[in-house]
Amino acid sequence: AQSVTQPDIHITVSEGASLELRCNYSYGATPYLFWYVQSPGQGLQLLLKYFSGDTLVQGIKGFEAEFKRSQSSFNLRKPSVHWSDAAEYFCAVGRSAGGTSYGKLTFGQGTILTVHP
Amino acid sequence: DSGVTQTPKHLITATGQRVTLRCSPRSGDLSVYWYQQSLDQGLQFLIQYYNGEERAKGNILERFSAQQFPDLHSELNLSSLELGDSALYFCASSGVTDTQYFGPGTRLTVL
Numbered sequence: 705a706q707s708v709t710q711p712d713i714h715i716t717v718s719e720g721a722s723l724e725l726r727c728n729y730s731y732g733a734t735p736y737l738f739w740y741v742q743s744p745g746q747g748l749q750l751l752l753k754y755f756s757g758d759t760l761v762q763g764i765k766g767f768e769a770e771f772k773r774s775q776s777s778f779n780l781r782k783p784s785v786h787w788s789d790a791a792e793y794f795c796a797v798g799r800s801a802g803g804t805s806y807g808k809l810t811f812g813q814g815t816i817l818t819v820h821p
Numbered sequence: 822d823s824g825v826t827q828t829p830k831h832l833i834t835a836t837g838q839r840v841t842l843r844c845s846p847r848s849g850d851l852s853v854y855w856y857q858q859s860l861d862q863g864l865q866f867l868i869q870y871y872n873g874e875e876r877a878k879g880n881i882l883e884r885f886s887a888q889q890f891p892d893l894h895s896e897l898n899l900s901s902l903e904l905g906d907s908a909l910y911f912c913a914s915s916g917v918t919d920t921q922y923f924g925p926g927t928r929l930t931v932l
Contacts, residue, residue, distance in 0.1 A: 736919065747823065747911060748923040755919075794864065798921070807877050808854065808866035809913075809921055 710812035725780040727795030737778040738796040825924035839900040846914030853895040859908040
């Protein structure tokens, strides 16, 4: 069974500081990996995704993530955090069937990011 | 804006009642997914439809059912509602890229 662990429930950083949110997954095959962000009262917005190829993927809002197969990790990073980045971040793992879209996403429990001015 | 629409935005009802949540996928997407987000369970996959047919099933209660119509919109029906069904219900859609885009959600409150 697939699973995702986000070890940090809550992270606080100062504006302008760097950020790394951790994500570890368990999956029996090559995973499809995603990071989503949810602002209070809002839906989930896709930040970035990894399907294959280059293990360092760039996303929106200056975020990037690195896939490390040996560590079963897909950590999210940002070099300089802005106050507007305060939100909850979810890592997710899924699978594909070549565009016919089979299957669910399994989400981690989320990491709440607080940004201090 | 993801292109996925959900109605209503908020729903308040009583225990024992039945409600219907509606979702319209992004243009061209054939797959629709339903998820439940609650404080104790987090984000849980309920069910997936692909081009009108059920494709995958998750932790969906027997009191819940869904369908996808020929115009590809989907409805999630929740019946015999209990207090514990109060949650955010998200719909997502995907197409040939296998990337799920989420709607804004429907917040269900059962009193």
